[in-house]
Amino acid sequence: MLELFVAMMKEEWRVHSTIFGSLSFALYPVLICATAFMGSFLLPLIRPLLPFGDLALITHALFLLLGLMIGAFGLLMNEVMERRFGEASSLAYSARALPLSERCIFAHFVAKDTLYYFVLWVLPFVMGFALAAPFVGIPPAVPALLLLTLSLSFLTGLAAAFFLSMVYTRSKRVFAAVFILLAVAAYAAHLAGLTLFLPPALFRSFSWMTLLAACTLVVVPTVLAVLLTRPESAARVKHYTDLLTPIAQRLSVFPYPVLAAKDCIDLLRSGSAVGQTLFSFLLPLGVIWFFLSLLGPFLPASGILLLFAALTGVIASTMYVWLTMFETFGQYACLPLAVADVLKSKICGFALLQVVPAVFIAAVAVLAGEAAYLLPALTLCLAVSFYGLGVTVHLTGLSPSVLLYDPRVLVLYLLAVGVPLVVFITLSFINPWYAMASLVLPAAGWGIVQRGIVKWNGREVTGF
Structure with a gap:
């Protein structure tokens, strides 16, 4: 063989x-x-x-x-x-x-x-x-x-x-x-x-x-x-009941509720809502928490929680990959939709999925006896996640699971995410409440997203 x-x-x-x-x-x-x-x-x-x-x-x-x-x-x-x-x-x-x-x-x-x-x-x-x-x-x-x-x-x-x-x-x-x-x-x-x-x-x-x-x-x-x-x-x-209509009605506040509902159904029916949460989120973070706990003597008080929150934000930003791995824009080419419309829908779905890391960080903070620092930890986590989303959208468009293997794209991603990550982790070590300064990251991320939408909307997306 x-x-x-x-x-x-x-x-x-x-x-x-x-x-x-x-x-x-x-x-x-x-x-x-x-x-x-x-x-x-x-x-x-x-x-x-x-x-x-x-x-x-x-x-x-x-x-x-x-x-x-x-x-x-x-x-x-x-x-x-x-x-x-x-x-x-x-x-x-x-x-x-x-x-x-x-x-x-x-x-x-x-x-x-x-x-x-x-x-x-x-x-x-x-x-x-x-x-x-x-x-x-x-x-x-x-x-x-x-x-x-x-x-x-x-x-x-x-x-x-x-x-x-x-x-x-x-x-x-x-x-x-x-x-x-x-x-x-x-x-x-x-x-x-x-x-x-x-x-x-x-x-x-x-x-x-x-x-x-x-x-x-x-x-x-x-x-x-x-x-x-x-x-x-x-x-x-496989036989399924109609979920598109009721989910779209519940997501009516989104700009493209039908597309967002479709993404939710994709996650549910493929099993990846459970599988990705276990294998790509909870399991890696559980291992990271275990090894970070060994660094207690070398980190300031509450340093482990805030460092863990920052790393959770990085991994949470990869949830955008969950929403894009099943399809390419070619499937939407026959519809009156632009690349920008699909990207905005994916971003809305990503925002919905951030409930998972938010609940996770809250549970970790309470179980670790660090509930007093829940607000800065939660802020740092979600700020890093949304900023990472912006960088990912700008660099990879609708193909993050593919383009992040490009060495040039990977280097740019690591630099764009790594530099501010180190800055805010350092600030949080000086004083846990300095982590609140990470609120500037979502604003920067939104600006990067806007540039990314213009960039990819102006290209003919062949898909991978």
Whole structure:
């Protein structure tokens, strides 16, 4: 079956290179390598504030989150492929055209994703760190060990997402039970002083037993995910009651209530309202909160809550991607609508979804005993989120899930969001109530949105 694996690798490359251009996309891992190389020179400055072990823990957690986000395709795969790329024929959906089972194709898909994104993300990061290691006094063995442990962190997230996605497609009730069981097991292990996230422990102290256990946590969920794949599943007919009219009536205050209602129905019927909230919002933020809690001795009082609120705002801004991943403007081309109309509708839907991060931050503030700083935390979170929306709309229009892989767009996005984010996080560390100054961000974001609407409305959107 080597031919199928090679064909899938070529297919993945052709999709990205067609969208961005071969050279532009080839520069993406170079960008990651350069970023890691330059960031490594900050280690001597960071070490007095943050021990190397804690920094390594955070780095491994980030690659765990990366694996989770890349692997969580199972909840949305059908809708994205059939509706957004319906004109293309993907090998992942060839079970009826080829003499191969869906289980076999899925196994090759897992292997392809593992190697492809390892080369795209993990390897360039470690190469950048390895190139800088001699200049910052890092022993040569450390980058080699880091390559192993970061790979295991990434694969752990990837395997967990594959497994949970396949359980979700089988039964939503079983998924909920498994998710609760894993959460309880993780909490019990934490109380017992045990760690279920083994790659950082392996990085601190190499052990063959720890390596074997870490590999087991990758292999077992992956094998179970393959076994849980529905063999030769047939298309199912689904029947729905009319939701467009009642939802549009409730959203009548929006400028385009019918379009906003359509977006809500897309989220509900695709299952992504639940799946995206779990995999792209709650799960990453839960992991971030856990690792931020380890930084308590190094941050001022209430610093963890405000830093977490800012990071929540960054992740909440990606909710715009939820609303745009299912379609392109070509589907609206036969209607009396401009690109600006669709963009404004998506922005209204985004505003509606901000209830999720608002409730989440309120719950975290109360549970953490920091309710006194709920207002600045909530303000910082939503301000960063709406500002991030403005930057995303201006840079990517209706194709954020695609164009953010363009190295030029990604650099501009990181600079545009990162600089003000650092400024307001610093202000909040000086005084939590200084975070209220972040109210200038939504105003700036709205100005950027207006420029983005003019920019994309003046272009012929071919879509991706």
